[in-house]
Amino acid sequence: MESRKCPFYKRIPGTGFAIDAFSYGNVAGVSSYFLSHYHYDHYRGLGKWLDKPLYCSQVTANLINLKIKLKPGIVRVLPLNESRVIESIEVILIDANHCPGSVMFLFRFPTGKVVLHVGDFRAHPSMERLYELKQRPIDELYLDTTYCDEHYELPAQEEVLSYIRRLVRRYALKYQKLLVICGTYTIGKEKVFMMAAEELNSKVWAPTEKRRILNCLDDSKISSRLATSPLEASVHVVNMGDVKPANLKNYLDSLSGSFTHILALNPTGWEYDGKMAAKGLDAISPKSYYNSIFIHGVPYSEHSGFSEMKRFVRFFRPRKIIPTVNVASAAQRQKMETIFTEWLGHSARY
Numbered sequence: 001m002e003s004r005k006c007p008f009y010k011r012i013p014g015t016g017f018a019i020d021a022f023s024y025g026n027v028a029g030v031s032s033y034f035l036s037h038y039h040y041d042h043y044r045g046l047g048k049w050l051d052k053p054l055y056c057s058q059v060t061a062n063l064i065n066l067k068i069k070l071k072p073g074i075v076r077v078l079p080l081n082e083s084r085v086i087e088s089i090e091v092i093l094i095d096a097n098h099c100p101g102s103v104m105f106l107f108r109f110p111t112g113k114v115v116l117h118v119g120d121f122r123a124h125p126s127m128e129r130l131y132e133l134k135q136r137p138i139d140e141l142y143l144d145t146t147y148c149d150e151h152y153e154l155p156a157q158e159e160v161l162s163y164i165r166r167l168v169r170r171y172a173l174k175y176q177k178l179l180v181i182c183g184t185y186t187i188g189k190e191k192v193f194m195m196a197a198e199e200l201n202s203k204v205w206a207p208t209e210k211r212r213i214l215n216c217l218d219d220s221k222i223s224s225r226l227a228t229s230p231l232e233a234s235v236h237v238v239n240m241g242d243v244k245p246a247n248l249k250n251y252l253d254s255l256s257g258s259f260t261h262i263l264a265l266n267p268t269g270w271e272y273d274g275k276m277a278a279k280g281l282d283a284i285s286p287k288s289y290y291n292s293i294f295i296h297g298v299p300y301s302e303h304s305g306f307s308e309m310k311r312f313v314r315f316f317r318p319r320k321i322i323p324t325v326n327v328a329s330a331a332q333r334q335k336m337e338t339i340f341t342e343w344l345g346h347s348a349r350y
């Protein structure tokens with residue numbers, strides 16, 4: 001194992017807990033490891049060296065069991081929204097609205113202190129109604145600051161999904177043999193291809209490995225839509241990296257005339273900015289190639305946009321905020337601190 005130093009924002013002071021910290025070997029003083037969700041930048045390094053308990057959600061455990069060899073008995077599944085006591089600290093897992101299995105960790109200390117680590121999350125107004133979060137004030141908030149910059153105004157997921165529905169309908173009316181392709185990573189963006197499949201009343205095809213992953217998500221809606229052959233489905237899921245004109249053209253040709261046109265959806269938060277927000281989603285224009293391939297960027301994000309983050313912070317009013325993303329440079333950290341101070345009306349310095 002590499003032995004880089006575990007950064008402070010992956011530790012919960014006063015505990016033996018470390019969150020998403022597997023690339024530092026056995027960290028001195030850590031007796032329980034937590035994994036917020038199954039994205040590589042969070043589980044990186046996880047392997048047989050681990051000899052302490054690893055706590056996560058059921059879906060994350062399914063994915064670990066499918067993909068990573070660990071010592072037996074290491075993975076401990078915790079339920080959502082139920083309190084469990086680990087090393088004298090109450091721990092509650094709460095859906096993080098990020099990807100399947102993603103959770104936030106709420107820690108309640110015997111002293112009354114409350115710490116919330118959101119992992120990766122997309123803040124949503126519905127979180128303001130969660131009893132577990134509202135019960136006691138949050139003292140320390142470990143915040144996913146991926147889009148902590150006022151330029152990132154992201155449309156709500158609900159809005160983007162209804163845009164995808166309109167888009168798919170429009171193309172399907174124009175091209176009878178339409179294939180919708182959705183780029184994804186290991187997990188995430190499921191709602192995008194499910195929306196396309198619903199609109200086309202179609203099954204979903206994914207390569208074998210991806211299908212195994214989708215079957216791990218404990219989501220019967222997804223599992224029941226999976227096709228066993230590509231020609232059975234008008235919606236195909238591919239690796240994000242394969243959503244390129246030449247690849248898609250070859251793909252279309254390989255499907256022996258079953259489809260004549262491809263609408264490829266490229267869901268990423270980075271596609272959007274304030275200027276585009278003003279024009280609205282329907283103003284996004286596709287890039288077209290070979291008269292048969294249309295690639296649409298869709299601003300479907302699984303991280304909070306700037307306003308959503310602001311609303312979440314202002315609602316819960318934590319005493320301190322510890323950013324967990326884009327923290328490498330002092331200038332970036334300083335900029336975020338200024339933003340937090342403005343949101344809270346006091347310093348959120350940790």
Ligand SMILES: [Zn+2]
Nearest residue numbers: 037039098120
């Ligand atoms: Zn993630």
